[in-house]
Amino acid sequence: xxxxxxxxxxxxxxxxxxxxxxxxxxxxxxxxxxxxxxxxxxxxxxxxxxxxxxxxxxxxxxxxxxxxxxxxxxxxxxxxxxxxxxxxxxxxxxx
Amino acid sequence: xxxxxxxxxxxxxxxxxxxxxxxxxxxxxxxxxxxxxxxxxxxxxxxxxxxxxxxxxxxxxxxxxxxxxxxxxxxxxxxxxxxxxxxxxxxxxxxxxxxxxxxxxxxxxxxxxxxxxxxxxxxxxxxxxxxxxxxxxxxxxxxxxxxxxxxxxxxxxxxxxxxxxxxxxxxxxxxxxxxxxxxxxxxxxxxxxxxxxxxxxxxxxxxxxxxxxxxxxxxxxxxxxxxxxxxxxxxxxxxxxxxxxxxxxxxxxxxxxxxxxxxxxxxxxxxxxxxxxxxxxxxxxxxxxxxxxxxxxxxxxxxxxxxxxxxxxxxxxxxxxxxxxxxxxxxxxxxxxxxxxxxxxxxxxxxxxxxxxxxxxxxxxxxxxxxxxxxxxxxxxxxxxxxxxxxxxxxxxxxxxxxxxxxxxxxxxxxxxxxxxxxxxxxxxxxxxxxxxxxxxxxxxxxxxxxxxxxxxxxxxxxxxxxx
Numbered sequence: 001x002x003x004x005x006x007x008x009x010x011x012x013x014x015x016x017x018x019x020x021x022x023x024x025x026x027x028x029x030x031x032x033x034x035x036x037x038x039x040x041x042x043x044x045x046x047x048x049x050x051x052x053x054x055x056x057x058x059x060x061x062x063x064x065x066x067x068x069x070x071x072x073x074x075x076x077x078x079x080x081x082x083x084x085x086x087x088x089x090x091x092x093x094x095x
Numbered sequence: 096x097x098x099x100x101x102x103x104x105x106x107x108x109x110x111x112x113x114x115x116x117x118x119x120x121x122x123x124x125x126x127x128x129x130x131x132x133x134x135x136x137x138x139x140x141x142x143x144x145x146x147x148x149x150x151x152x153x154x155x156x157x158x159x160x161x162x163x164x165x166x167x168x169x170x171x172x173x174x175x176x177x178x179x180x181x182x183x184x185x186x187x188x189x190x191x192x193x194x195x196x197x198x199x200x201x202x203x204x205x206x207x208x209x210x211x212x213x214x215x216x217x218x219x220x221x222x223x224x225x226x227x228x229x230x231x232x233x234x235x236x237x238x239x240x241x242x243x244x245x246x247x248x249x250x251x252x253x254x255x256x257x258x259x260x261x262x263x264x265x266x267x268x269x270x271x272x273x274x275x276x277x278x279x280x281x282x283x284x285x286x287x288x289x290x291x292x293x294x295x296x297x298x299x300x301x302x303x304x305x306x307x308x309x310x311x312x313x314x315x316x317x318x319x320x321x322x323x324x325x326x327x328x329x330x331x332x333x334x335x336x337x338x339x340x341x342x343x344x345x346x347x348x349x350x351x352x353x354x355x356x357x358x359x360x361x362x363x364x365x366x367x368x369x370x371x372x373x374x375x376x377x378x379x380x381x382x383x384x385x386x387x388x389x390x391x392x393x394x395x396x397x398x399x400x401x402x403x404x405x406x407x408x409x410x411x412x413x414x415x416x417x418x419x420x421x422x423x424x425x426x427x428x429x430x431x432x433x434x435x436x437x438x439x440x441x442x443x444x445x446x447x448x449x450x451x452x453x454x455x456x457x458x459x460x461x462x463x464x465x466x467x468x469x470x471x472x473x474x475x476x477x478x479x480x481x482x483x484x485x486x487x488x489x490x491x492x493x494x495x496x497x498x499x500x501x502x503x504x505x506x507x508x509x510x511x512x513x514x515x516x517x518x519x520x521x522x523x524x525x526x527x528x529x530x531x532x533x534x535x536x537x538x539x540x541x542x543x544x545x546x547x548x549x550x551x552x553x554x555x556x557x558x559x560x561x562x563x
Contacts, residue, residue, distance in 0.1 A: 011337060023119060028442065029454045035316050046195065
Protein backbone atom coordinates (compact mmCIF):
# COMPACT_ATOMS: atom_id res chain seq x y z
CA UNK A 1 0.00 0.00 0.00
CA UNK A 2 2.79 2.41 0.94
CA UNK A 3 4.41 1.61 -2.38
CA UNK A 4 1.21 2.53 -4.18
CA UNK A 5 1.17 5.80 -2.26
CA UNK A 6 4.72 6.59 -3.42
CA UNK A 7 3.87 5.91 -7.05
CA UNK A 8 0.79 8.11 -6.61
CA UNK A 9 2.93 10.92 -5.23
CA UNK A 10 5.35 10.66 -8.15
CA UNK A 11 2.49 10.78 -10.64
CA UNK A 12 0.88 13.70 -8.81
CA UNK A 13 4.07 15.75 -8.70
CA UNK A 14 4.93 15.20 -12.36
CA UNK A 15 1.36 15.97 -13.45
CA UNK A 16 1.42 19.18 -11.43
CA UNK A 17 4.58 20.29 -13.24
CA UNK A 18 3.04 19.47 -16.61
CA UNK A 19 0.02 21.52 -15.55
CA UNK A 20 2.19 24.50 -14.66
CA UNK A 21 4.09 24.29 -17.95
CA UNK A 22 1.04 23.94 -20.17
CA UNK A 23 -1.12 26.56 -18.47
CA UNK A 24 1.50 29.25 -17.93
CA UNK A 25 1.33 30.17 -21.60
CA UNK A 26 -2.40 30.80 -21.75
CA UNK A 27 -3.25 34.48 -22.52
CA UNK A 28 -5.57 36.45 -20.19
CA UNK A 29 -8.27 36.60 -22.88
CA UNK A 30 -8.89 32.91 -22.37
CA UNK A 31 -8.72 32.71 -18.60
CA UNK A 32 -12.45 32.27 -18.09
CA UNK A 33 -12.83 29.44 -20.63
CA UNK A 34 -9.66 27.91 -19.21
CA UNK A 35 -11.19 27.95 -15.79
CA UNK A 36 -14.52 26.47 -16.80
CA UNK A 37 -12.78 23.91 -19.02
CA UNK A 38 -10.31 22.81 -16.36
CA UNK A 39 -13.24 22.82 -13.96
CA UNK A 40 -14.92 20.26 -16.19
CA UNK A 41 -11.76 18.16 -16.04
CA UNK A 42 -11.91 18.18 -12.24
CA UNK A 43 -15.21 16.39 -12.76
CA UNK A 44 -12.93 13.37 -13.29
CA UNK A 45 -14.14 12.53 -9.79
CA UNK A 46 -16.94 10.84 -11.76
CA UNK A 47 -14.54 7.95 -12.38
CA UNK A 48 -14.05 7.52 -8.65
CA UNK A 49 -17.76 7.87 -8.00
CA UNK A 50 -18.58 5.17 -10.59
CA UNK A 51 -16.10 2.79 -8.96
CA UNK A 52 -17.59 3.45 -5.53
CA UNK A 53 -21.16 3.08 -6.83
CA UNK A 54 -20.36 -0.10 -8.73
CA UNK A 55 -21.49 -2.68 -6.22
CA UNK A 56 -24.82 -4.33 -6.99
CA UNK A 57 -25.81 -4.63 -3.33
CA UNK A 58 -27.51 -1.58 -1.94
CA UNK A 59 -25.77 0.01 0.98
CA UNK A 60 -24.60 3.44 2.04
CA UNK A 61 -21.48 3.30 -0.12
CA UNK A 62 -23.48 2.65 -3.28
CA UNK A 63 -25.84 5.52 -2.51
CA UNK A 64 -23.02 7.95 -1.77
CA UNK A 65 -21.35 6.84 -4.99
CA UNK A 66 -24.48 7.44 -7.04
CA UNK A 67 -24.98 10.91 -5.57
CA UNK A 68 -21.32 11.53 -6.43
CA UNK A 69 -21.95 10.39 -10.01
CA UNK A 70 -24.84 12.84 -10.38
CA UNK A 71 -22.84 15.77 -8.99
CA UNK A 72 -19.70 14.95 -10.98
CA UNK A 73 -21.71 14.55 -14.19
CA UNK A 74 -23.24 18.00 -13.70
CA UNK A 75 -19.68 19.26 -13.28
CA UNK A 76 -18.43 17.49 -16.42
CA UNK A 77 -21.32 18.17 -18.79
CA UNK A 78 -22.02 21.69 -17.52
CA UNK A 79 -18.32 22.59 -17.59
CA UNK A 80 -17.47 21.40 -21.09
CA UNK A 81 -20.75 22.66 -22.54
CA UNK A 82 -20.56 26.17 -21.15
CA UNK A 83 -16.91 26.40 -22.20
CA UNK A 84 -17.89 25.51 -25.74
CA UNK A 85 -20.65 28.11 -25.62
CA UNK A 86 -18.13 30.76 -24.61
CA UNK A 87 -15.46 29.78 -27.08
CA UNK A 88 -17.76 29.88 -30.08
CA UNK A 89 -18.14 33.61 -29.38
CA UNK A 90 -14.44 34.32 -29.69
CA UNK A 91 -14.05 35.52 -33.24
CA UNK A 92 -11.24 37.26 -35.02
CA UNK A 93 -13.45 39.41 -37.21
CA UNK A 94 -16.99 40.56 -36.64
CA UNK A 95 -19.58 38.32 -38.18
CA UNK B 96 -10.23 -11.61 -22.32
CA UNK B 97 -10.64 -11.06 -18.59
CA UNK B 98 -6.90 -10.55 -18.27
CA UNK B 99 -6.78 -7.82 -20.88
CA UNK B 100 -9.53 -5.68 -19.46
CA UNK B 101 -7.51 -4.16 -16.57
CA UNK B 102 -4.68 -3.21 -18.94
CA UNK B 103 -7.19 -1.87 -21.42
CA UNK B 104 -8.68 0.35 -18.72
CA UNK B 105 -5.25 1.61 -17.67
CA UNK B 106 -4.35 2.32 -21.30
CA UNK B 107 -7.60 4.21 -21.80
CA UNK B 108 -6.78 6.30 -18.74
CA UNK B 109 -3.40 7.09 -20.23
CA UNK B 110 -5.03 8.16 -23.49
CA UNK B 111 -7.53 10.28 -21.56
CA UNK B 112 -4.74 11.96 -19.57
CA UNK B 113 -2.88 12.76 -22.79
CA UNK B 114 -6.06 14.21 -24.31
CA UNK B 115 -6.55 16.40 -21.22
CA UNK B 116 -3.03 17.78 -21.57
CA UNK B 117 -3.37 18.35 -25.32
CA UNK B 118 -6.77 19.93 -24.76
CA UNK B 119 -5.45 22.32 -22.11
CA UNK B 120 -2.57 23.24 -24.37
CA UNK B 121 -4.93 24.06 -27.24
CA UNK B 122 -7.00 26.20 -24.88
CA UNK B 123 -3.99 28.53 -25.00
CA UNK B 124 -4.89 30.21 -28.26
CA UNK B 125 -8.27 31.64 -29.32
CA UNK B 126 -7.99 29.92 -32.71
CA UNK B 127 -7.60 26.40 -31.30
CA UNK B 128 -9.37 26.77 -27.97
CA UNK B 129 -12.72 25.35 -29.04
CA UNK B 130 -11.07 22.23 -30.39
CA UNK B 131 -9.00 21.95 -27.24
CA UNK B 132 -12.11 21.92 -25.11
CA UNK B 133 -13.64 19.21 -27.28
CA UNK B 134 -10.49 17.12 -27.12
CA UNK B 135 -10.58 17.27 -23.34
CA UNK B 136 -14.26 16.30 -23.42
CA UNK B 137 -13.44 13.26 -25.56
CA UNK B 138 -10.77 12.35 -23.01
CA UNK B 139 -13.41 12.47 -20.31
CA UNK B 140 -15.75 10.27 -22.32
CA UNK B 141 -13.00 7.69 -22.81
CA UNK B 142 -12.22 7.70 -19.09
CA UNK B 143 -15.89 7.21 -18.18
CA UNK B 144 -16.49 4.39 -20.66
CA UNK B 145 -13.30 2.64 -19.56
CA UNK B 146 -14.36 2.83 -15.94
CA UNK B 147 -17.72 1.22 -16.75
CA UNK B 148 -15.73 -1.81 -17.99
CA UNK B 149 -14.15 -2.28 -14.58
CA UNK B 150 -14.87 -5.71 -13.08
CA UNK B 151 -16.20 -4.24 -9.84
CA UNK B 152 -18.68 -2.04 -11.65
CA UNK B 153 -21.90 -4.04 -11.93
CA UNK B 154 -24.52 -1.51 -11.06
CA UNK B 155 -24.85 -0.24 -14.65
CA UNK B 156 -28.51 0.71 -14.68
CA UNK B 157 -28.35 2.94 -11.65
CA UNK B 158 -25.07 4.49 -12.73
CA UNK B 159 -26.44 5.27 -16.17
CA UNK B 160 -29.55 6.79 -14.60
CA UNK B 161 -27.32 8.93 -12.37
CA UNK B 162 -25.26 10.02 -15.40
CA UNK B 163 -28.45 10.85 -17.32
CA UNK B 164 -29.77 12.98 -14.47
CA UNK B 165 -26.46 14.78 -14.06
CA UNK B 166 -26.13 15.38 -17.82
CA UNK B 167 -29.63 16.86 -18.03
CA UNK B 168 -29.00 19.25 -15.15
CA UNK B 169 -25.54 20.17 -16.43
CA UNK B 170 -26.77 20.82 -19.97
CA UNK B 171 -29.66 22.90 -18.70
CA UNK B 172 -27.37 25.03 -16.56
CA UNK B 173 -24.83 25.48 -19.33
CA UNK B 174 -27.49 26.55 -21.81
CA UNK B 175 -29.37 28.91 -19.56
CA UNK B 176 -26.58 30.77 -17.82
CA UNK B 177 -25.99 34.43 -18.72
CA UNK B 178 -22.41 35.35 -19.51
CA UNK B 179 -22.45 37.88 -16.66
CA UNK B 180 -23.30 35.00 -14.32
CA UNK B 181 -20.32 32.90 -15.41
CA UNK B 182 -18.49 33.26 -12.06
CA UNK B 183 -21.51 31.86 -10.22
CA UNK B 184 -21.74 28.98 -12.67
CA UNK B 185 -18.07 28.09 -12.32
CA UNK B 186 -18.35 28.49 -8.55
CA UNK B 187 -21.28 26.10 -8.37
CA UNK B 188 -19.58 23.54 -10.63
CA UNK B 189 -16.44 23.73 -8.46
CA UNK B 190 -18.62 22.93 -5.49
CA UNK B 191 -20.21 19.91 -7.17
CA UNK B 192 -16.81 18.57 -8.18
CA UNK B 193 -15.51 18.98 -4.63
CA UNK B 194 -18.60 17.31 -3.18
CA UNK B 195 -18.29 14.36 -5.57
CA UNK B 196 -14.66 13.84 -4.53
CA UNK B 197 -15.57 14.00 -0.84
CA UNK B 198 -18.41 11.51 -1.39
CA UNK B 199 -15.97 9.09 -2.99
CA UNK B 200 -13.83 9.24 0.14
CA UNK B 201 -16.80 8.90 2.49
CA UNK B 202 -18.13 5.95 0.48
CA UNK B 203 -14.75 4.21 0.61
CA UNK B 204 -14.51 4.81 4.33
CA UNK B 205 -17.91 3.28 4.88
CA UNK B 206 -17.03 0.28 2.75
CA UNK B 207 -13.88 -0.29 4.81
CA UNK B 208 -15.45 -0.09 8.24
CA UNK B 209 -18.46 -2.23 7.34
CA UNK B 210 -16.27 -4.97 5.93
CA UNK B 211 -13.94 -7.04 8.01
CA UNK B 212 -10.79 -5.88 6.30
CA UNK B 213 -8.15 -3.95 8.18
CA UNK B 214 -8.02 -0.29 7.13
CA UNK B 215 -4.47 0.54 6.03
CA UNK B 216 -2.93 3.63 7.60
CA UNK B 217 -2.31 5.37 4.27
CA UNK B 218 -5.95 4.81 3.40
CA UNK B 219 -7.26 6.58 6.50
CA UNK B 220 -4.89 9.49 5.94
CA UNK B 221 -5.91 9.99 2.31
CA UNK B 222 -9.61 9.61 3.16
CA UNK B 223 -9.38 12.29 5.85
CA UNK B 224 -7.45 14.59 3.50
CA UNK B 225 -9.97 14.01 0.76
CA UNK B 226 -12.90 14.81 3.06
CA UNK B 227 -11.17 18.01 4.20
CA UNK B 228 -10.37 19.37 0.73
CA UNK B 229 -13.61 18.19 -0.83
CA UNK B 230 -15.74 19.48 2.04
CA UNK B 231 -14.08 22.90 2.09
CA UNK B 232 -14.43 23.15 -1.70
CA UNK B 233 -18.10 22.24 -1.50
CA UNK B 234 -19.35 24.68 1.11
CA UNK B 235 -16.84 27.37 0.17
CA UNK B 236 -18.05 27.28 -3.43
CA UNK B 237 -21.69 27.29 -2.42
CA UNK B 238 -21.12 30.35 -0.26
CA UNK B 239 -19.20 32.07 -3.07
CA UNK B 240 -22.15 31.28 -5.35
CA UNK B 241 -24.65 32.72 -2.87
CA UNK B 242 -22.53 35.86 -2.50
CA UNK B 243 -22.14 36.33 -6.25
CA UNK B 244 -25.85 35.83 -6.84
CA UNK B 245 -26.43 38.62 -4.35
CA UNK B 246 -28.54 36.44 -2.05
CA UNK B 247 -26.38 37.70 0.78
CA UNK B 248 -24.18 40.79 0.86
CA UNK B 249 -20.97 40.50 -1.10
CA UNK B 250 -19.06 42.55 1.44
CA UNK B 251 -16.72 40.83 3.86
CA UNK B 252 -18.45 39.32 6.87
CA UNK B 253 -16.36 39.28 10.00
CA UNK B 254 -17.02 38.39 13.59
CA UNK B 255 -14.90 38.67 16.72
CA UNK B 256 -12.27 36.01 17.27
CA UNK B 257 -12.63 34.81 13.68
CA UNK B 258 -9.03 33.66 13.30
CA UNK B 259 -8.88 31.89 16.70
CA UNK B 260 -12.15 30.10 15.87
CA UNK B 261 -10.76 28.95 12.52
CA UNK B 262 -7.54 27.78 14.10
CA UNK B 263 -9.38 25.92 16.86
CA UNK B 264 -11.54 24.16 14.29
CA UNK B 265 -8.51 23.21 12.22
CA UNK B 266 -6.75 21.99 15.37
CA UNK B 267 -9.78 19.93 16.35
CA UNK B 268 -9.83 18.46 12.88
CA UNK B 269 -6.20 17.39 13.16
CA UNK B 270 -6.66 15.87 16.63
CA UNK B 271 -9.81 14.00 15.57
CA UNK B 272 -7.98 12.73 12.47
CA UNK B 273 -5.32 11.40 14.81
CA UNK B 274 -7.96 9.45 16.75
CA UNK B 275 -9.38 8.08 13.53
CA UNK B 276 -5.96 7.00 12.31
CA UNK B 277 -5.34 5.09 15.54
CA UNK B 278 -8.73 3.38 15.33
CA UNK B 279 -10.68 3.86 12.09
CA UNK B 280 -13.81 2.15 13.42
CA UNK B 281 -15.29 5.33 14.88
CA UNK B 282 -18.08 6.52 12.56
CA UNK B 283 -19.00 9.42 14.83
CA UNK B 284 -15.51 10.84 14.85
CA UNK B 285 -15.61 10.58 11.07
CA UNK B 286 -18.97 12.37 10.93
CA UNK B 287 -17.47 15.08 13.12
CA UNK B 288 -14.59 15.46 10.67
CA UNK B 289 -17.02 15.88 7.78
CA UNK B 290 -18.92 18.52 9.78
CA UNK B 291 -15.78 20.49 10.59
CA UNK B 292 -14.63 20.40 6.95
CA UNK B 293 -17.99 21.79 5.83
CA UNK B 294 -17.93 24.56 8.45
CA UNK B 295 -14.33 25.47 7.56
CA UNK B 296 -15.39 25.98 3.92
CA UNK B 297 -18.00 28.52 5.00
CA UNK B 298 -15.66 30.32 7.40
CA UNK B 299 -12.97 30.48 4.73
CA UNK B 300 -15.11 32.37 2.20
CA UNK B 301 -17.18 34.44 4.65
CA UNK B 302 -14.61 37.21 5.28
CA UNK B 303 -13.66 37.64 1.62
CA UNK B 304 -15.14 40.65 -0.14
CA UNK B 305 -16.67 41.14 -3.58
CA UNK B 306 -13.56 42.64 -5.16
CA UNK B 307 -11.56 39.57 -4.24
CA UNK B 308 -13.99 37.14 -5.82
CA UNK B 309 -11.69 36.44 -8.80
CA UNK B 310 -9.08 35.15 -6.38
CA UNK B 311 -11.53 32.99 -4.44
CA UNK B 312 -13.02 31.46 -7.56
CA UNK B 313 -9.54 30.64 -8.88
CA UNK B 314 -8.48 29.17 -5.57
CA UNK B 315 -11.62 27.04 -5.28
CA UNK B 316 -11.02 25.90 -8.84
CA UNK B 317 -7.61 24.70 -7.74
CA UNK B 318 -9.14 23.03 -4.66
CA UNK B 319 -11.67 21.14 -6.75
CA UNK B 320 -8.75 19.67 -8.70
CA UNK B 321 -6.82 18.82 -5.55
CA UNK B 322 -9.96 17.20 -4.12
CA UNK B 323 -10.14 14.95 -7.18
CA UNK B 324 -6.46 14.11 -6.74
CA UNK B 325 -7.02 13.27 -3.09
CA UNK B 326 -9.90 10.98 -4.05
CA UNK B 327 -7.48 9.44 -6.56
CA UNK B 328 -5.10 8.64 -3.72
CA UNK B 329 -7.94 7.02 -1.78
CA UNK B 330 -8.76 4.74 -4.71
CA UNK B 331 -5.14 4.54 -5.92
CA UNK B 332 -6.38 5.63 -9.33
CA UNK B 333 -3.85 7.45 -11.51
CA UNK B 334 -6.53 8.96 -13.74
CA UNK B 335 -7.96 10.98 -10.86
CA UNK B 336 -4.53 11.90 -9.56
CA UNK B 337 -3.32 13.23 -12.93
CA UNK B 338 -6.45 15.11 -13.95
CA UNK B 339 -6.81 16.57 -10.47
CA UNK B 340 -3.18 17.71 -10.43
CA UNK B 341 -3.58 19.46 -13.81
CA UNK B 342 -6.60 21.40 -12.56
CA UNK B 343 -4.89 22.10 -9.24
CA UNK B 344 -1.92 23.61 -11.08
CA UNK B 345 -4.08 25.70 -13.40
CA UNK B 346 -6.10 27.09 -10.49
CA UNK B 347 -2.95 28.00 -8.59
CA UNK B 348 -1.52 29.85 -11.59
CA UNK B 349 -4.72 31.85 -12.05
CA UNK B 350 -4.84 32.62 -8.33
CA UNK B 351 -1.31 33.94 -8.49
CA UNK B 352 -2.07 36.08 -11.56
CA UNK B 353 -5.10 37.57 -9.81
CA UNK B 354 -3.17 38.34 -6.65
CA UNK B 355 -0.41 39.98 -8.66
CA UNK B 356 -2.96 42.10 -10.52
CA UNK B 357 -4.12 43.47 -7.20
CA UNK B 358 -0.64 43.67 -5.70
CA UNK B 359 -1.70 41.60 -2.72
CA UNK B 360 -0.47 38.37 -1.28
CA UNK B 361 -2.78 35.40 -1.09
CA UNK B 362 -2.67 35.53 2.72
CA UNK B 363 -3.73 39.17 2.57
CA UNK B 364 -6.69 38.34 0.33
CA UNK B 365 -7.82 35.48 2.55
CA UNK B 366 -7.46 37.07 5.95
CA UNK B 367 -7.66 40.84 5.71
CA UNK B 368 -11.38 41.30 4.91
CA UNK B 369 -10.36 43.93 2.35
CA UNK B 370 -12.94 46.57 1.60
CA UNK B 371 -14.54 46.54 5.05
CA UNK B 372 -11.85 48.08 7.16
CA UNK B 373 -10.22 50.33 4.58
CA UNK B 374 -13.33 52.40 3.94
CA UNK B 375 -12.92 54.01 7.28
CA UNK B 376 -9.23 54.75 6.95
CA UNK B 377 -9.65 56.51 3.62
CA UNK B 378 -12.51 58.64 4.90
CA UNK B 379 -10.76 59.51 8.08
CA UNK B 380 -7.37 59.93 6.45
CA UNK B 381 -7.37 62.32 3.57
CA UNK B 382 -10.87 63.79 3.32
CA UNK B 383 -10.53 64.51 -0.38
CA UNK B 384 -14.01 65.26 -1.56
CA UNK B 385 -14.65 68.76 -0.30
CA UNK B 386 -12.18 71.13 -1.91
CA UNK B 387 -11.64 69.67 -5.37
CA UNK B 388 -13.72 70.25 -8.47
CA UNK B 389 -15.10 67.82 -10.97
CA UNK B 390 -15.51 68.71 -14.62
CA UNK B 391 -18.85 67.47 -15.78
CA UNK B 392 -19.92 67.16 -19.42
CA UNK B 393 -23.07 65.96 -21.16
CA UNK B 394 -23.39 63.31 -23.86
CA UNK B 395 -23.31 65.89 -26.69
CA UNK B 396 -19.88 67.11 -25.63
CA UNK B 397 -18.76 63.58 -24.98
CA UNK B 398 -19.80 62.54 -28.49
CA UNK B 399 -17.91 65.52 -29.96
CA UNK B 400 -14.72 64.57 -28.18
CA UNK B 401 -15.00 60.94 -29.23
CA UNK B 402 -16.00 61.69 -32.80
CA UNK B 403 -13.11 64.09 -33.45
CA UNK B 404 -10.51 61.86 -31.80
CA UNK B 405 -7.99 59.85 -33.80
CA UNK B 406 -7.70 57.08 -31.27
CA UNK B 407 -9.97 55.99 -28.45
CA UNK B 408 -9.27 53.37 -25.81
CA UNK B 409 -12.31 51.95 -24.03
CA UNK B 410 -11.74 50.77 -20.46
CA UNK B 411 -14.66 48.57 -19.39
CA UNK B 412 -15.21 47.68 -15.73
CA UNK B 413 -17.67 45.52 -13.93
CA UNK B 414 -20.09 48.47 -13.83
CA UNK B 415 -20.48 48.11 -17.59
CA UNK B 416 -21.37 44.45 -17.24
CA UNK B 417 -23.85 45.12 -14.43
CA UNK B 418 -25.58 47.69 -16.65
CA UNK B 419 -25.59 45.17 -19.54
CA UNK B 420 -24.06 47.90 -21.68
CA UNK B 421 -21.59 45.78 -23.65
CA UNK B 422 -23.74 45.68 -26.80
CA UNK B 423 -24.23 49.45 -26.69
CA UNK B 424 -20.48 49.86 -26.21
CA UNK B 425 -19.77 47.79 -29.26
CA UNK B 426 -22.27 49.85 -31.27
CA UNK B 427 -20.50 53.01 -30.15
CA UNK B 428 -17.21 51.51 -31.29
CA UNK B 429 -18.77 50.66 -34.68
CA UNK B 430 -20.00 54.22 -35.14
CA UNK B 431 -16.61 55.65 -34.17
CA UNK B 432 -14.82 53.33 -36.54
CA UNK B 433 -17.15 54.48 -39.30
CA UNK B 434 -15.73 57.96 -38.68
CA UNK B 435 -12.19 56.62 -38.93
CA UNK B 436 -11.44 56.60 -35.23
CA UNK B 437 -9.16 53.82 -34.06
CA UNK B 438 -10.93 52.00 -31.20
CA UNK B 439 -9.24 49.59 -28.83
CA UNK B 440 -10.23 48.03 -25.52
CA UNK B 441 -8.01 47.91 -22.44
CA UNK B 442 -8.72 44.98 -20.14
CA UNK B 443 -7.39 44.95 -16.60
CA UNK B 444 -6.72 41.43 -15.28
CA UNK B 445 -9.25 41.85 -12.48
CA UNK B 446 -11.94 43.60 -14.53
CA UNK B 447 -15.07 41.56 -13.97
CA UNK B 448 -15.68 38.93 -11.36
CA UNK B 449 -13.37 36.18 -12.51
CA UNK B 450 -10.16 35.96 -14.56
CA UNK B 451 -10.86 36.87 -18.18
CA UNK B 452 -14.52 37.59 -17.47
CA UNK B 453 -14.54 40.92 -19.32
CA UNK B 454 -13.12 39.30 -22.44
CA UNK B 455 -15.99 36.83 -22.51
CA UNK B 456 -18.57 39.58 -22.02
CA UNK B 457 -17.12 41.60 -24.90
CA UNK B 458 -16.80 38.51 -27.08
CA UNK B 459 -20.50 37.92 -26.47
CA UNK B 460 -21.15 41.41 -27.83
CA UNK B 461 -19.20 40.41 -30.96
CA UNK B 462 -16.14 42.49 -30.23
CA UNK B 463 -13.30 40.79 -32.16
CA UNK B 464 -10.70 39.55 -29.70
CA UNK B 465 -7.65 41.14 -31.44
CA UNK B 466 -9.05 44.52 -30.33
CA UNK B 467 -8.83 43.54 -26.67
CA UNK B 468 -5.51 44.58 -25.16
CA UNK B 469 -3.93 43.37 -21.94
CA UNK B 470 -2.72 45.89 -19.42
CA UNK B 471 0.97 45.55 -20.31
CA UNK B 472 0.31 46.01 -24.02
CA UNK B 473 -1.98 49.01 -23.80
CA UNK B 474 -0.31 51.07 -21.05
CA UNK B 475 2.50 52.41 -23.30
CA UNK B 476 -0.19 53.42 -25.82
CA UNK B 477 -2.10 55.83 -23.59
CA UNK B 478 0.41 58.64 -24.29
CA UNK B 479 -0.69 58.55 -27.91
CA UNK B 480 -4.38 58.15 -27.17
CA UNK B 481 -6.75 61.07 -27.65
CA UNK B 482 -9.58 59.87 -25.45
CA UNK B 483 -9.67 57.13 -22.85
CA UNK B 484 -13.30 56.19 -22.16
CA UNK B 485 -13.70 54.61 -18.73
CA UNK B 486 -17.00 52.78 -18.28
CA UNK B 487 -17.86 51.58 -14.82
CA UNK B 488 -14.27 50.95 -13.77
CA UNK B 489 -12.77 52.62 -10.73
CA UNK B 490 -9.93 51.20 -8.66
CA UNK B 491 -8.12 49.79 -11.69
CA UNK B 492 -7.68 53.31 -13.13
CA UNK B 493 -6.82 55.14 -9.90
CA UNK B 494 -3.44 56.88 -10.32
CA UNK B 495 -3.01 56.90 -6.55
CA UNK B 496 -1.86 53.30 -6.93
CA UNK B 497 1.33 54.71 -8.51
CA UNK B 498 2.33 57.34 -5.98
CA UNK B 499 0.18 57.51 -2.84
CA UNK B 500 1.89 55.31 -0.29
CA UNK B 501 -1.01 55.70 2.13
CA UNK B 502 -3.57 54.40 -0.30
CA UNK B 503 -4.75 50.84 0.31
CA UNK B 504 -4.35 50.16 -3.39
CA UNK B 505 -0.77 51.54 -3.55
CA UNK B 506 1.37 49.37 -5.80
CA UNK B 507 -1.53 47.74 -7.62
CA UNK B 508 -0.86 47.72 -11.38
CA UNK B 509 -3.37 50.04 -13.08
CA UNK B 510 -4.46 51.07 -16.54
CA UNK B 511 -2.80 54.46 -16.96
CA UNK B 512 -5.74 56.31 -18.48
CA UNK B 513 -4.58 59.58 -16.94
CA UNK B 514 -1.75 59.63 -19.49
CA UNK B 515 -4.23 59.93 -22.36
CA UNK B 516 -4.88 63.43 -23.74
CA UNK B 517 -8.39 63.33 -22.33
CA UNK B 518 -10.26 60.92 -20.12
CA UNK B 519 -14.02 60.54 -20.06
CA UNK B 520 -15.41 58.65 -17.08
CA UNK B 521 -18.94 57.26 -17.26
CA UNK B 522 -20.13 56.61 -13.75
CA UNK B 523 -23.39 56.27 -11.89
CA UNK B 524 -22.42 58.47 -8.99
CA UNK B 525 -19.50 59.41 -6.82
CA UNK B 526 -19.42 56.16 -4.87
CA UNK B 527 -16.00 54.78 -4.12
CA UNK B 528 -14.82 51.56 -5.77
CA UNK B 529 -14.70 48.09 -4.26
CA UNK B 530 -11.72 49.01 -2.16
CA UNK B 531 -13.58 51.95 -0.65
CA UNK B 532 -10.99 54.43 -1.94
CA UNK B 533 -11.70 57.87 -3.42
CA UNK B 534 -10.36 58.10 -6.98
CA UNK B 535 -8.16 61.11 -7.68
CA UNK B 536 -8.48 60.52 -11.42
CA UNK B 537 -11.94 62.11 -11.29
CA UNK B 538 -10.52 65.42 -10.08
CA UNK B 539 -7.80 65.83 -12.71
CA UNK B 540 -8.01 68.68 -15.23
CA UNK B 541 -8.03 66.34 -18.20
CA UNK B 542 -10.85 64.22 -16.79
CA UNK B 543 -14.48 64.78 -17.76
CA UNK B 544 -17.24 63.11 -15.80
CA UNK B 545 -20.35 61.82 -17.53
CA UNK B 546 -22.81 60.85 -14.83
CA UNK B 547 -25.54 58.32 -15.46
CA UNK B 548 -26.19 54.63 -15.82
CA UNK B 549 -23.82 53.15 -18.40
CA UNK B 550 -26.39 51.81 -20.84
CA UNK B 551 -28.56 54.92 -21.47
CA UNK B 552 -25.49 57.18 -21.46
CA UNK B 553 -23.75 55.10 -24.11
CA UNK B 554 -26.92 54.81 -26.15
CA UNK B 555 -27.15 58.60 -26.14
CA UNK B 556 -23.51 58.81 -27.18
CA UNK B 557 -24.24 56.41 -30.05
CA UNK B 558 -27.13 58.48 -31.38
CA UNK B 559 -25.11 61.69 -31.02
CA UNK B 560 -22.14 60.19 -32.87
CA UNK B 561 -24.49 58.93 -35.60
CA UNK B 562 -25.35 62.54 -36.46
CA UNK B 563 -21.76 63.29 -37.46
